[in-house]
Amino acid sequence: MIAEVAGAIVQVLVVGAGAPLLVGALRTLKARLVGRRGPSPWQPYANLRKLLAKEAVVSTTTSWVFRATPYILAATLLVTGLIVPVTTTRPPLAFAGNIILLVYLFMLGTFFLALAGLDAGSAFGGMGASREVAVAALAEPTVIVAVFALALRADTIDLGRIVERFRGEPWLAANPAHLLAFAAFFIVMLAETGRLPVDNPATHLELTMIHEAMVLEYSGRYLALVEWAAAMKLFLFMTLLANLFVPWGLREPTGPVAVLLGLLALAGKLALLTTAVAVLETGVAKLRLFRVPELLAGSFALAFLSLMAVFLVR
Amino acid sequence: MTRLAYGLVALIGIAAAGLGGYGVVGGAGTLRLAWLVPLGGLELTLDPLGGLFLGLIGFAAVPASVYAMGYPDGDGRGRFAYVVFVVSMCLVPVAANAMTFVIAWELMSLASYFLVLHDRESEESIRAAWIYAVMTHVGLACLLAGMLLLGADLGSLRFADWRVSAPALDPTTRNAVFVLLALGFAGKAGVIPLHVWLPLAHPAAPSHVSALMSGVMIKLGIYGLLRVTLDWLGSGPPWWGVALLIAGAVSSVIGVLYAVVEQDLKRLLAFCSIENIGIILLGIGSAALYQVAGLEALALLGLVAALYHTVNHAVFKALLFLGAGAVVHATGTRNMEAMGGLIKRMPWTAACFLVGSSAIAALPPLNGFVSEWLTFLALFQNTRLDAVGQNVVFTLGIASLALTGGLAMVCFVKAFGITFLALPRSDAAAGAHEASPPMRVAMLALAAACVALGLGPTLVVPAFGSVAASLLRTTPPAAGGTWLTLRVSGDFASLSTVAIAVSIAVSLLVPLLALRLVGASRRTRSYETWGCGRIVQTARMEYTATAFANPFKRVFDFFYRPTKRLDIEFHPESRFFVERIEYENPTRSIFDDWLYRPALDLLHSVARAVGALQSGSANQYLAYILAALLLMLVLA
Numbered sequence: 001m002i003a004e005v006a007g008a009i010v011q012v013l014v015v016g017a018g019a020p021l022l023v024g025a026l027r028t029l030k031a032r033l034v035g036r037r038g039p040s041p042w043q044p045y046a047n048l049r050k051l052l053a054k055e056a057v058v059s060t061t062t063s064w065v066f067r068a069t070p071y072i073l074a075a076t077l078l079v080t081g082l083i084v085p086v087t088t089t090r091p092p093l094a095f096a097g098n099i100i101l102l103v104y105l106f107m108l109g110t111f112f113l114a115l116a117g118l119d120a121g122s123a124f125g126g127m128g129a130s131r132e133v134a135v136a137a138l139a140e141p142t143v144i145v146a147v148f149a150l151a152l153r154a155d156t157i158d159l160g161r162i163v164e165r166f167r168g169e170p171w172l173a174a175n176p177a178h179l180l181a182f183a184a185f186f187i188v189m190l191a192e193t194g195r196l197p198v199d200n201p202a203t204h205l206e207l208t209m210i211h212e213a214m215v216l217e218y219s220g221r222y223l224a225l226v227e228w229a230a231a232m233k234l235f236l237f238m239t240l241l242a243n244l245f246v247p248w249g250l251r252e253p254t255g256p257v258a259v260l261l262g263l264l265a266l267a268g269k270l271a272l273l274t275t276a277v278a279v280l281e282t283g284v285a286k287l288r289l290f291r292v293p294e295l296l297a298g299s300f301a302l303a304f305l306s307l308m309a310v311f312l313v314r
Numbered sequence: 315m316t317r318l319a320y321g322l323v324a325l326i327g328i329a330a331a332g333l334g335g336y337g338v339v340g341g342a343g344t345l346r347l348a349w350l351v352p353l354g355g356l357e358l359t360l361d362p363l364g365g366l367f368l369g370l371i372g373f374a375a376v377p378a379s380v381y382a383m384g385y386p387d388g389d390g391r392g393r394f395a396y397v398v399f400v401v402s403m404c405l406v407p408v409a410a411n412a413m414t415f416v417i418a419w420e421l422m423s424l425a426s427y428f429l430v431l432h433d434r435e436s437e438e439s440i441r442a443a444w445i446y447a448v449m450t451h452v453g454l455a456c457l458l459a460g461m462l463l464l465g466a467d468l469g470s471l472r473f474a475d476w477r478v479s480a481p482a483l484d485p486t487t488r489n490a491v492f493v494l495l496a497l498g499f500a501g502k503a504g505v506i507p508l509h510v511w512l513p514l515a516h517p518a519a520p521s522h523v524s525a526l527m528s529g530v531m532i533k534l535g536i537y538g539l540l541r542v543t544l545d546w547l548g549s550g551p552p553w554w555g556v557a558l559l560i561a562g563a564v565s566s567v568i569g570v571l572y573a574v575v576e577q578d579l580k581r582l583l584a585f586c587s588i589e590n591i592g593i594i595l596l597g598i599g600s601a602a603l604y605q606v607a608g609l610e611a612l613a614l615l616g617l618v619a620a621l622y623h624t625v626n627h628a629v630f631k632a633l634l635f636l637g638a639g640a641v642v643h644a645t646g647t648r649n650m651e652a653m654g655g656l657i658k659r660m661p662w663t664a665a666c667f668l669v670g671s672s673a674i675a676a677l678p679p680l681n682g683f684v685s686e687w688l689t690f691l692a693l694f695q696n697t698r699l700d701a702v703g704q705n706v707v708f709t710l711g712i713a714s715l716a717l718t719g720g721l722a723m724v725c726f727v728k729a730f731g732i733t734f735l736a737l738p739r740s741d742a743a744a745g746a747h748e749a750s751p752p753m754r755v756a757m758l759a760l761a762a763a764c765v766a767l768g769l770g771p772t773l774v775v776p777a778f779g780s781v782a783a784s785l786l787r788t789t790p791p792a793a794g795g796t797w798l799t800l801r802v803s804g805d806f807a808s809l810s811t812v813a814i815a816v817s818i819a820v821s822l823l824v825p826l827l828a829l830r831l832v833g834a835s836r837r838t839r840s841y842e843t844w845g846c847g848r849i850v851q852t853a854r855m856e857y858t859a860t861a862f863a864n865p866f867k868r869v870f871d872f873f874y875r876p877t878k879r880l881d882i883e884f885h886p887e888s889r890f891f892v893e894r895i896e897y898e899n900p901t902r903s904i905f906d907d908w909l910y911r912p913a914l915d916l917l918h919s920v921a922r923a924v925g926a927l928q929s930g931s932a933n934q935y936l937a938y939i940l941a942a943l944l945l946m947l948v949l950a
Binding site (some may be wrong): 148 | 456654657658660672675676677678683684687690691694697702705706709712713716717719720722724727730731732734735736737771799805806807808809810811812814817818821822824825826829832833834835836837838839840841842843844845851853855856857861862863864865866868869
């Protein structure tokens with residue numbers, strides 16, 4: 001019991017405290033790639049501290065939904081942090097509902113964030129909310145189908161057990177269908193976390209933004225929570241991608257050493273993945289909004305092919 | 315008098331719920347009045363499946379009636395039809411022979427026809443009621459044909475006899491009966507493409523009736539489909555299950571696609587019912603396929619998922635329609651573009667509607683999530699089937715369920731966000747008032763039921779498991795998991811909504827405490843919304859329901875086939891001043907254009923051709939009689 005609670009706390013700490021660093025590292029890398037010095041990777045922590053010290057401005061148009069949303073959003077992401085195998089293959093809440101729960105918890109956060117976007121009554125919030133839910137709704141089938149393709153090969157839908165199975169029998173992963181699922185999941189990861197080429201996290205032109213337009217009305221501590229939650233979402237999606245498709249290094253929670261080794265392995269995998277995302281983001285331009293569904297449909301087709309391959313090549 | 319009628323229905327509802335519960339736990343009983351009607355007499359039997367649906371009708375009728383009692387300035391019109399409607403719905407699931415069933419079924423259809431015609435002044439209501447009457451009677455014709463075909467072949471109209479001897483019938487007859495009965499029931503359930511009446515009829519009725527029509531009446535179509543597919547005819551060939559799965563996949567995706575772009579709040583809910591019927595069909599279809607393949611545990615899982623979603627949808631759809639009714643009464647319109655800001659004027663209704671919206675969008679830990687989770691699990695395990703064709707159909711089912719989940723979330727962000735949040739878009743919305751106490755009580759009770767059904771799957775699933783087992787004639791599965799965790803198919807998956815709810819609650823404390831610990835500023839300033847320097851904020855700057863759904867209109871334009879119409883009237887003095895702009899961007903229904911329109915045209919042209927025989931001349935009619943007589947003599 002104590003070990004489980006300790007495991008849960010470690011996992012929450014890793015996700016909650018590590019997420020801003022991941023965002024910072026990504027920004028630094030991107031800056032270096034285009035020849036700028038860029039901010040330090042620790043800059044997001046400074047940003048959060050600055051935001052926390054400021055007063056919050058809340059529109060008179062809004063209701064309690066607007067003020068409750070940052071808390072709900074942060075809470076759902078902390079809970080998802082307990083479902084994803086981050087440091088061990090037996091995350092504390094693995095028994096609560098597996099991959100489907102994970103996808104629907106992300107939707108819970110998006111649901112409230114989109115409502116908050118509408119609540120202020122400005123056109124920007126509504127536009128951002130409309131676009132964000134459109135992307136989320138079209139990305140969701142890919143997440144489920146891609147992970148399900150892995151689950152079929154591992155014969156369980158428990159994320160941790162999928163990792164264990166692939167680590168134990170790597171030849172299961174050695175087929176093109178696995179690669180298809182990886183590509184599909186990579187694309188939806190970019191879409192769900194608002195990265196290029198779907199959304200530009202660095203832009204300051206409201207009309208082209210998705211996520212940033214939706215949260216435009218937030219300020220002070222509310223904005224800090226929303227940004228923290230966005231960082232956690234990026235962290236969790238990248239962790240999922242890293243641990244599901246590259247299962248090595250992650251162990252059962254047999255003791256602090258195993259957790260530490262898992263953490264080190266995760267850090268290495270995330271570093272590689274962050275570099276890949278940074279290179280990609282420097283290389284591509286943002287897609288026109290109505291080209292995004294084509295990208296998502298493409299990723300869905302990849303995931304679907306990967307799933308079909310399981311049936312046809314067994 | 316009006317209150318008396320609604321009170322009576324509430325009492326009937328309580329009795330039906332009690333009796334249904336008794337049936338679910340295994341109580342049985344039969345009532346037979348042979349003299350009352352010909353062809354087998356009136357016969358009622360209580361069994362677990364019938365008990366479940368009877369209990370569901372009773373359970374939904376109570377809040378609907380309490381709500382109706384509190385609905386202000388109701389003139390009491392339609393109260394008699396309402397009583398008949400609820401009573402006849404209660405009779406359908408306990409009917410034990412074809413005669414009783416058809417009488418109850420038709421009474422239910424007629425009573426609901428009069429309720430749809432509630433507003434008999436409006437063209438729209440009259441048209442809705444007319445289409446409803448036609449569609450429901452085409453369905454009835456299919457049902458009658460199927461039942462008589464089966465009855466004639468087996469020599470009995472009692473369902474108990476069908477159960478015994480129908481599985482031995484020749485495949486052609488069984489297939490024919492299945493097609494006829496399934497078409498009849500699918501029409502009542504609103505399965506695409508037989509759904510055209512549903513988005514017209516449900517919004518036209520008063521809201522407490524819409525709640526019952528969408529919540530439980532269409533579920534009786536599901537009840538019939540369950541009886542046909544799994545009970546009366548025994549287990550059928552695999553294509554029955556495949557057909558149900560495909561119908562489910564198509565209905566769920568297309569239903570929610572229509573719901574997303576809808577501006578009429580009640581019609582949005584009606585389209586969403588089609589989507590949920592699709593999700594239920596996915597469960598039933600998988601159960602049918604697993605049963606044929608001899609995978610009893612998986613068949614039970616699929617059926618439990620379907621039954622769970624049936625009950626859940628009844629609860630949250632009734633809640634949403636009651637909420638929509640309160641909004642429609644307060645604002646005098648069903649058009650979402652004229653709503654907004656109601657969360658401040660109707661806080662109770664808004665909170666209940668938010669619970670219903672979250673539940674129907676399958677957000678954890680509420681009830682919609684539990685049944686969609688079970689449906690996913692039932693679909694996921696298709697790898698146990700060794701037929702590639704069926705696997706592919708299952709995969710389509712998984713993909714459509716996932717897409718439906720995402721689109722339902724969008725749909726209810728729109729329904730709640732545009733209706734209740736931001737600034738009111740009309741004077742009526744600005745002057746809206748909270749619903750009366752009985753209406754609030756009814757909505758709160760249903761919202762509580764959403765939460766309870768969400769948190770209690772470990773109690774509910776075994777109960778539904780025994781109902782499903784009695785229908786599939788197997789033994790119910792041993793309880794999986796503990797009170798906290800529901801285990802499905804051994805180690806394959808587990809679910810614990812209680813753990814989710816507790817973790818979310820605890821996690822809510824984390825940011826609250828963390829902000830305290832790091833000494834975050836607690837100052838808040840109220841100020842107007844930022845708007846690029848414009849002087850005042852008005853409701854016209856808000857995003858509209860149409861704009862919110864526009865990305866989907868563009869992404870799925872091959873399906874919606876939107877048409878644009880722009881009318882600009884210039885000032886007579888100068889072309890530089892615009893007097894009026896009218897912009898319309900309606901979608902077109904491919905079912906109307908490609909299915910019903912050609913079918914009606916064909917019907918008209920055939921009728922015209924046959925009409926040539928009717929000349930009106932008496933001599934010609936005499937000639938027909940003579941010809942007919944001669945023909946008969948020759949043939950004899």
